[in-house]
Amino acid sequence: LLAEVFAGKDRNSLTRLALDLQGDLTSPTEGIFSFSHEFEVDPHSQYWWKVRVYTEGGKSAESEIWTFVLMNTYPRRPELIPPGRNLGNVPLKDLTLNWSSNDPDGDELVYDVYFGREPRLDEKDLLIRGTHETMVDVSLLKRLDYSTKYYWKVVAKDSYGGESTSYTESFTTQMRADLPAVTPENPRSGASDFDAGRRSLSWKTSLPLEYYPEPLYFDVYLAEGQSRHSLIGTTNSTDIVIPSLKGHTTYSWYVVVRDASGKEKKSEEWIFRTSNRAPVIDMKYPFAPPGQSSIPVTWSVVDPDGDSVTTEVFFGAEDEEPVRIASGRMTSVFLSALDEGTSYSLVIKASDNHGGEASKEMQMVPGNRAPSVAVVNPVSREGVEPSAVSFRWVGEDQDGDSISYELHLKSLDDSRVIGPIDSQERVVRDLGENEEYSWYVVATDSRGAFVRSEEAVFRTGDKSLAVVLPVSPRPGEEEVPRSHTRFIWEIDGEREGLSYRFVLANDIEMNNTVIERVLDGPDIELTQDILSNTRYFWRVDLIKDGSEIAGEIWSFETENLPPEVPRLIFPMDGASEVSTRDLTLRWEGNDPDGVIVSTKIYLRGTEFVEKEYSASESSLTIGELEPGRRYEWAVEFIDDGGKSSKSRYSSFVTGNQKPVIKLLQPSRMFLEGATTPLVVEWELDDPEGEDLEVGVYVDLAEESLGRPVAIGNNLERYVITNLISGRDYLLTIVAE
Structure with a gap:
């Protein structure tokens, strides 16, 4: 069936x-x-x-x-979560009740919470009715007493009349505590090396501040030496920002803790001594224009403690040990007899009368100009995420020297010098939350010239639960492949449930989007080629539960393709009888992704002694070459990214052209009735510009060429003094 x-x-x-x-x-x-x-x-x-x-x-x-x-199924009995580990001493501050429950039918639940001093709880003990939450902050709804036992329960209700009640649980609140005892943390009592630049004092309390339901107030008193203590501030935390301290100075301090009722307790007095701070030297790179052999050098020396400072100056060529050239309280020297292009070392040493010393060394090359640098980001920003901050700047060198950078970063409690850096971007991790930072960049070229940027200020915010950190390409990386470009990042924080919006653009504002993708994993490999020798910008936004958090913007530069190999046009390879005067070499070629900034021409003869020329156009005229010689030549292109391409060598052979003789006097080629003395003048011209050996022949017309009557180098004049009347003569001039 x-x-x-x-x-x-x-x-x-x-x-x-x-x-x-x-x-x-x-x-x-x-x-x-x-x-x-x-x-x-x-x-x-x-x-x-x-x-x-x-x-x-x-x-x-x-x-x-x-x-x-189908009948309605009642909600499951709420499970109460204890408000603390020690149910006999539960803190009053921020006391919350938590529970869990659900409905087998999936119905939405509301909860009634009962809270009172008796085990049998009824309507008079109703703390909150019909809440959708599974927690309630009792301290916001009810004033609680010390050392008191409280009972509580929760009733869960669905919209179909079903309800269930939890068991009744209890706990006892904390005992009333006296004001806490205070002990020093930083500086410790008796410390003799406290950093005078540290702008804060901190202390510990015998009980945590969370133990007290009402806020406590700490009045901090400070005195220098034997002077009277004065109030420097009041705070609710266990540290306080203080005014500037002096170096190598003794201080005493104490803390008075009090509550809102006016009850107070004074700590012991503690003593500490600050350490001496070394002088600080600041100097700018001195520029000596080409042709100038002397230059003034100035600097400044500041002692943070106001101590008297003595300065020593050492100077010498790079391959020599610098010698002392001045000492005292000066802030400038005049350097002379400098050779352009030679590298010199200048050392400034400063010392105070308490043993503090500082030294600053500088390499300088007369004629070398310092680079330029300017900060870009972050500048005047609020709420910068502190886990991984991307710093960017721009720099260039007028002389084409390579540049390295140092990033200087400082806050009230943090000071860092990061470098050398060979790019114009750096990600710095783990900055403090809600702190003000100042930063600047020092750029130094390969020959020692340096410059400092203007200082920028920004303020950090709260740390995010998850932060994107770039892995590849690195911020500021150059020569990134343009084909199959792969982007990889990692997450600092909670990864579960995250997806990513990857954005690639060719402008820092991210308006000109090249690619945008939503991804499940922390990487992407592009299937399309991107442009070569181009700066790109990218970021990764975090997506979770329908909301997005925009990420930092990083940059990189794709690989620079080299210029085309130059094509040699004239003279052609193997050419002969090439002119030896004003020979114009010609070539052609270009750069596929940039600009050709330099063209070099290499020319060598049979001795393989090579000469190098530079040209700004696609041709070069050589003034003179030797006749009858074999030459080889090649051309090299260099682009704006430093990439180069060189042609193969092409050869040619110069010619040896006949000299030219132009008769000047007598003016006619045939002369009748000539008499002596007869002046003969002519003009010589050799195409290759060589010296000419000239022979002059005067023979009877019926005779063959005889012996020369005159021989000389570059001879251009001869006077005939002996002629027989009535006879025909033939005048011949030969130049070799």
Whole structure:
């Protein structure tokens, strides 16, 4: 016997839930079969259902339509969570009650909370009614007493009238405590090396401040030496910011703790002595213009403690030990007899009369200009996330020298010098929360010239639960591959449930978006190529529970492709009879992703002595070459990123052209009736500019060329003094 089952919330529109159900024969003698089928239902609902049974032979029977209504299931009994580990001494401050419960039907629950001094709690003890939360801050709703036993319970209710009540639990509040005893933390009593630059004092209390339901107040008194103590401030915490202290000075201090009622307790007096602080030297790089062999150098020396300072100045060439050239209380010297291009070392040493010493060394090259640097971010910002702060700046060197950087960062309790840094960006981790920081950058070129940026200020905020930290590319990284570029980051904090919005743009404002993707994992590899020799900006936003937190912006620069290999145009490889005067070499080529900033031409003769020329155009004219010589030449391009490409060497052979003789006097080639003395003058010109050996021949017309009547180098004049009257003569001038 088989069956099919129909059910639904609408009596007139039932849905078949099962077909060909096999029945179990429960009574063979009577032929009784039993069937069962389970299906999901909605709580608090009415259903209608029917069945049809049938045999394989085609017989069937159908039931009438039946109905049933699902009853409401009561909420589960609330489970109370104790308000503290020690139920016999629960602190009054921020006392909260917590519980957990749920409803089997998934109904929304509300809670009534009862709280009182008697075990049998009733309506007079109702603390809060109909709350949807599973916690309540009792200290905000009710004034609590010390050393008192309290009882509490929670009633959970659903919207269908179902409710359940927790067991009644109890706890006893803390005993009333006296004002705490105070002991010094920093500086400790008797300390002799307290940093005078530290702008705070701190102390400990015998009981934690959380133990007191009402705030406590701490009045701090400080005195220098034997002077009278004065109040320097009042605070609710266990530390306080203080005015500037003097170095190598004895101080005493104490703390008075009091409560809101006016009760107070004074601590012991503690003594400490500050350490001596060394002088601070500040100097700017002195620039000596080309051709100037002397230069003034100035600096400033400040002693934080106001001590008298003596200065020594040492100077010498880089490969020599610097010698002392001045000492005293000066703040400037005049350096002379400097050689342009030579590296010198200048050392300033400053010492105070309490043993504090400072030294500053500088490398200087006359004619070398200092680089420039300016801070970019963060500047005048509030609420900077302190876990990983991205610092950016821009710098350049007019002489094309490489630059390294130092990042100087300071707050009230934090001071860092980070470097050397070879990029213009650095991520700094673990700054203090809600602190004001100042920072600047020092840029130094490869020859020692340096400059300091303007100082910028920003303020941190609270630390986020999760922070994105870049792994690759590193902030400020250069030469990043443009194909299959991969971005990787990591999370400092809670990772569960996070997804990421990756954004890549070519502007710092992130307006010109190149790629934007939402990802489940902390990395992405681009399938498209990005532009070469281009600065890009990227960030990763955190997405959780439908909300987004914008991340920091980092930059990188893609790889710079080298220029094309120069194509040599003229003279062609293997050319002969090339002119030796004013020969113009020509070539062509360009850079695919930048600008060609320098072109070098290499020319060498048969002795392979190579000369180097520079050109700003695509041609170069060589004034003179030797005749009949084989030359080789090549061209090298250098782009704005320092990449270069060089052509192969091409060869040519210069020619040796005949000299030219131009007759000046007599003015005619045929002369009749010539008389002596006869002056003959001519002009010589050799295409290669070489010296000419000149021979002068005067022969009878019917005779062959005889012996020269004159020979000389570069000879351009001859006077004929002996001619026979009535005879024909032939004048010949030969130049070699």
